[in-house]
Amino acid sequence: MTEQGIYLDNNATTRVDPEVLAEMLPLFTEHFGNPSSMHGFGAAVGGKIEWARKQVQALLGAAHDSEIVFTSGGTESDNTAILSALEAYPKKRSIVTSVVEHPAVLSLCEYLEKKRGYTVHRIGVDGQGNLDMDAYKAALGPDVAIVSIMWANNETGTIFPIEELATLAKAAGAVFHTDAVQAVGKIPMKLADSAVDMLSLSGHKLHAPKGIGALYVKRGLRFRPMLRGGHQERSRRAGTENAPGIVGLGAAAQLALLHMTDENTRVKALRDKLEKAILAAVPACFVTGNPANRLPNTCNIAFEYIEGEAILLLLNEHGIAASSGSACTSGSLEPSHVMRAMGVPYTAAHGATRFSLSRETTEAEIDRVIEVVPGIIAKLRSLSPYWSQGGATKEFAPVYS
Amino acid sequence: MWNYTDKVKEHFFNPKNAGALDEANAVGEVGSITCGDALKLMMKVNPDTQVIEEAKFQTFGCGSAIASSSALTEMIIGKTVDEALVVTNRDIAEYLGGLPPEKMHCSVMGAEALRAAIANYKGEEWVDDHEEGELVCKCFGIDAAMIERAVTVNNLTTLEEVTHYTKAGGSCQTCHEKIEEVLEAVLAKTGALDKPKAHPPGTVGLDAIKPLAPKAEAPAAPAKLTNVQRMQKIMVAIEELRPQIQRDGGDVELVDIDGKDIYVRLTGACSGCSQSAGTMMGVQAKLVEALGEFVRVKPASLLPAGA
Numbered sequence: 264m265t266e267q268g269i270y271l272d273n274n275a276t277t278r279v280d281p282e283v284l285a286e287m288l289p290l291f292t293e294h295f296g297n298p299s300s301m302h303g304f305g306a307a308v309g310g311k312i313e314w315a316r317k318q319v320q321a322l323l324g325a326a327h328d329s330e331i332v333f334t335s336g337g338t339e340s341d342n343t344a345i346l347s348a349l350e351a352y353p354k355k356r357s358i359v360t361s362v363v364e365h366p367a368v369l370s371l372c373e374y375l376e377k378k379r380g381y382t383v384h385r386i387g388v389d390g391q392g393n394l395d396m397d398a399y400k401a402a403l404g405p406d407v408a409i410v411s412i413m414w415a416n417n418e419t420g421t422i423f424p425i426e427e428l429a430t431l432a433k434a435a436g437a438v439f440h441t442d443a444v445q446a447v448g449k450i451p452m453k454l455a456d457s458a459v460d461m462l463s464l465s466g467h468k469l470h471a472p473k474g475i476g477a478l479y480v481k482r483g484l485r486f487r488p489m490l491r492g493g494h495q496e497r498s499r500r501a502g503t504e505n506a507p508g509i510v511g512l513g514a515a516a517q518l519a520l521l522h523m524t525d526e527n528t529r530v531k532a533l534r535d536k537l538e539k540a541i542l543a544a545v546p547a548c549f550v551t552g553n554p555a556n557r558l559p560n561t562c563n564i565a566f567e568y569i570e571g572e573a574i575l576l577l578l579n580e581h582g583i584a585a586s587s588g589s590a591c592t593s594g595s596l597e598p599s600h601v602m603r604a605m606g607v608p609y610t611a612a613h614g615a616t617r618f619s620l621s622r623e624t625t626e627a628e629i630d631r632v633i634e635v636v637p638g639i640i641a642k643l644r645s646l647s648p649y650w651s652q653g654g655a656t657k658e659f660a661p662v663y664s
Numbered sequence: 665m666w667n668y669t670d671k672v673k674e675h676f677f678n679p680k681n682a683g684a685l686d687e688a689n690a691v692g693e694v695g696s697i698t699c700g701d702a703l704k705l706m707m708k709v710n711p712d713t714q715v716i717e718e719a720k721f722q723t724f725g726c727g728s729a730i731a732s733s734s735a736l737t738e739m740i741i742g743k744t745v746d747e748a749l750v751v752t753n754r755d756i757a758e759y760l761g762g763l764p765p766e767k768m769h770c771s772v773m774g775a776e777a778l779r780a781a782i783a784n785y786k787g788e789e790w791v792d793d794h795e796e797g798e799l800v801c802k803c804f805g806i807d808a809a810m811i812e813r814a815v816t817v818n819n820l821t822t823l824e825e826v827t828h829y830t831k832a833g834g835s836c837q838t839c840h841e842k843i844e845e846v847l848e849a850v851l852a853k854t855g856a857l858d859k860p861k862a863h864p865p866g867t868v869g870l871d872a873i874k875p876l877a878p879k880a881e882a883p884a885a886p887a888k889l890t891n892v893q894r895m896q897k898i899m900v901a902i903e904e905l906r907p908q909i910q911r912d913g914g915d916v917e918l919v920d921i922d923g924k925d926i927y928v929r930l931t932g933a934c935s936g937c938s939q940s941a942g943t944m945m946g947v948q949a950k951l952v953e954a955l956g957e958f959v960r961v962k963p964a965s966l967l968p969a970g971a
Contacts (some may be wrong), residue, residue: 573727576677613700646679646683
């Protein structure tokens with residue numbers, strides 16, 4: 264339990280690991296040179312960057328370190344991957360993606376559809392967030408330039424069968440990209456033996472700082488840069504390298520590999536404990552996503568008849584940080600597109616609350632959350648017109664605007 | 665994290681008058697489940713004095729929805745029904761020391777529940793006449809529904825007009841793309857926008873939305889050129905191009921005109937240059953533009969034998 268409280272919002276961002284920070288600090292004032300420079304100041308930094316590249320290569324199980332392109336984060340990696348494939352295959356005019364992608368992919372696809380005339384196939388999911396494989400196979404065809412489907416969902420943690428999807432895409436002649444921002448560091452990967460062409464990852468989801476990420480680009484894949492300029496990253500991503508960030512990501516990748524087992528055993532057990540206890544103590548709530556196939560750190564519970572922002576504010580009063588798919592928390596008028604895609608009813612979607620753990624989460628923290636949650640839910644339900652005397656009421660039927 | 669005032673927090677964490685009111689004789693139920701707000705306002709009105717003696721609420725919603733409901737009950741208790749009717753959503757927001765622009769609709773819901781409850785008390789039918797859309801302009805709190813109305817009612821066609829009528833986009837200007845999207849959607853619906861698909865990719869913007877400017881008459885069936893006029897136009901166009909090509913050490917000369925086929929000879933540095941195909945393309949583009957008809961530019965070496 265840190266001084267600031269109990270942090271269970273690690274799918275939003277993670278704390279920079281002190282070891283990561285220690286690796287980064289010399290890059291600011293000591294090894295501050297430009298790696299492109301011909302003098303010793305630059306050379307020292309260049310060496311650190313290549314070290315970092317090897318760490319990321321190892322975490323992904325990539326065949327070559329030159330397949331790693333450092334970027335500013337997941338969003339830039341996603342945009343680069345999709346735009347690169349479209350430019351490399353200008354005659355192909357279709358994109359395949361899923362309805363539950365991150366906005367970094369969805370918004371771009373919507374833009375390309377509206378303003379650039381591309382056809383976008385958005386593959387739906389079932390009630391547990393599993394991809395509709397028949398629809399996916401039907402969408403693939405000679406006109407598809409790129410398939411972009413996330414490895415694991417950020418809201419529910421549900422994992423997609425990436426290898427199968429990639430193999431099918433390759434058979435149809437399409438480039439396959441995956442947004443693996445949530446999966447990297449939690450799911451073991453061996454991209455050297457994989458059909459995946461491109462993969463996005465983000466530093467700040469795995470205890471590196473914000474503002475650094477990477478795009479894996481398989482050797483031999485046709486690639487077109489999004490940022491043009493200097494020759495950095497073998498001309499695939501121009502701009503002076505974010506050296507401290509890159510070294511931080513390298514250190515974080517090394518640590519992630521080291522802690523992968525812990526994430527999948529101890530952290531997973533804590534997640535399961537939390538989930539089981541809440542389901543047992545709170546009536547009218549359920550787990551969203553596919554409990555049998557999801558990230559080890561993520562648990563998303565929909566509390567019916569109450570609203571997510573109110574839950575978060577009360578949790579915050581107890582020093583507990585979580586997140587919600589409700590409309591109000593995002594400032595939009597609709598609850599999370601992921602909840603709606605799974606057909607979760609509005610009365611539950613607004614109360615969907617995500618607890619995302621990390622390797623820093625302790626059992627004492629989980630026990631504290633288990634203690635606090637039932638009271639918060641009961642308090643809000645006592646205010647809810649949909650709820651009376653310990654159960655849902657059918658009587659309330661407001662005039663909807 | 666929202667920037668809630670202390671007053672909002674106070675009414676959220678310790679709401680006043682929460683719960684059911686069994687002896688209520690005025691009940692208003694409003695809400696929007698997609699947006700995630702619903703409010704049941706219950707009041708006990710004294711039939712003799714018309715004074716609201718008690719008011720309670722139940723709310724499904726976020727922090728500011730609960731705070732707005734709580735504030736509303738505090739504001740109306742002790743007022744007569746007619747006095748309460750004067751309370752607006754702005755009053756509720758002010759009572760709370762202000763709400764973030766995205767959350768103003770919470771206060772609207774409070775004001776509506778009040779009107780619904782009073783209508784219920786008077787035995788009248790209450791019809792919700794407000795609609796709400798995604799917040800577009802955060803500076804002035806203008807949502808998509810309001811922009812749509814302004815565009816439809818006033819036949820607006822440009823971003824500037826939308827700003828004049830609604831203030832949306834007039835301050836920080838970061839929402840201009842969103843306003844354009846709403847504008848395009850409305851105009852597409854009303855047919856004012858000429859088949860959006862007809863625009864080349866990437867150019868559907870404000871220019872496309874503006875009523876088409878009369879196209880300088882030109883395309884209105886250009887008088888057919890005589891052979892001599894046509895030849896002169898071609899010669900003038902090539903003369904105009906020559907200085908440019910000469911700068912690169914080359915030159916171009918018109919050899920023959922055979923209907924749609926125009927034969928030229930590239931000389932000097934151009935002959936044998938790897939870029940000569942590009943130069944030919946440039947000459948062709950220039951001639952197509954000058955003549956207003958499609959022509960093919962070919963090297964003189966391709967002139968049919970014996971011509």
